[in-house]
Amino acid sequence: MDAEQILKRHNLKNTGCRKFIIGELLDGDCALSESEIKKALPDLFDRVTFYRSLKTLEENSIIHRVVLHDSTVKYALNREVLPKGEHAHFHCMECDAVTCMETGALAPVAIPQGFSVDSMDVLLEGTCPGCKRQG
Amino acid sequence: MDAEQILKRHNLKNTGCRKFIIGELLDGDCALSESEIKKALPDLFDRVTFYRSLKTLEENSIIHRVVLHDSTVKYALNREVLPKGEHAHFHCMECDAVTCMETGALAPVAIPQGFSVDSMDVLLEGTCPGCKRQG
DNA sequence: CTGTGTGCAAACACTTTGCAGGTGT
DNA sequence: ACACCTGCAAAGTGTTTGCACACAG
Numbered sequence: 001m002d003a004e005q006i007l008k009r010h011n012l013k014n015t016g017c018r019k020f021i022i023g024e025l026l027d028g029d030c031a032l033s034e035s036e037i038k039k040a041l042p043d044l045f046d047r048v049t050f051y052r053s054l055k056t057l058e059e060n061s062i063i064h065r066v067v068l069h070d071s072t073v074k075y076a077l078n079r080e081v082l083p084k085g086e087h088a089h090f091h092c093m094e095c096d097a098v099t100c101m102e103t104g105a106l107a108p109v110a111i112p113q114g115f116s117v118d119s120m121d122v123l124l125e126g127t128c129p130g131c132k133r134q135g
Numbered sequence: 136m137d138a139e140q141i142l143k144r145h146n147l148k149n150t151g152c153r154k155f156i157i158g159e160l161l162d163g164d165c166a167l168s169e170s171e172i173k174k175a176l177p178d179l180f181d182r183v184t185f186y187r188s189l190k191t192l193e194e195n196s197i198i199h200r201v202v203l204h205d206s207t208v209k210y211a212l213n214r215e216v217l218p219k220g221e222h223a224h225f226h227c228m229e230c231d232a233v234t235c236m237e238t239g240a241l242a243p244v245a246i247p248q249g250f251s252v253d254s255m256d257v258l259l260e261g262t263c264p265g266c267k268r269q270g
Numbered sequence: 271c272t273g274t275g276t277g278c279a280a281a282c283a284c285t286t287t288g289c290a291g292g293t294g295t
Numbered sequence: 296a297c298a299c300c301t302g303c304a305a306a307g308t309g310t311t312t313g314c315a316c317a318c319a320g
Binding site: 153181188 | 273274275276277278284
Binding site: 065067068069071073090093101111112113114115116117118119120121122123124125126127128129132 | 200202203204206208225228236246247248249250251252253254255256257258259260261262263264267
């Protein structure tokens, strides 16, 4: 599945900026920030276009936002449709990479009575395998 | 335990802005944003002083940041010292209130091999008891 | 008295909005 | 051809920095 196919499947126009964003996310196979996505081609598209494209892709459930503890935002492809609350993010504090984890085994939190929970997000922080090996 | 005692215990000067922030958080018993804290007395302290005070309180582990999905930041008192990863936040989508939950029963996520996890944050979204009652 | 907290001005980063012109279908 | 995407300019919001003065200890 490449960028053009993904866009076509969602009835979105196949424009340069969108293709580029999806392409970078497909390559990187982890969540990237706006500046990380642009790193490859810093001046190809302006920031405004980027933001609007990211918004469109998010609204069409092609990507999703990941907000880290320092408030920075990264974007990741929705590889497949996951049920709500079955999705965790791992943030490596060494290399800053963010990876999506399918956590089917994620046990439910003990919710105090009276609260009804619609979604649950889990953010893990630590060291990823690559960084552990190096040091 | 009131604001002055808390500050004294951390060897911090007992200044107006700090006392005010801690006081509001003690009253509110849930996480508040900078603007929510200031709501009571909008013009008493300027924003810069607020940010610096919040930073100081955070550095001294008197409060902690909660980052929501829309990237807004709220602050909550550290009621007691909790072990890492045993702390969840509940964000009510009706009234926007954020409450801290002690979740001793929080089961560990199934972590893929090779990742070492230092901390785990859980953000729940849904409806709080108060809003559920109102319909 | 001394160090640090405060207020103001200004800078900075991130994101959104409006509009004119260009592009995909 | 038409809708919609893009680029630019500008504004809005949240946060940080520098500096002079005020205040807590």
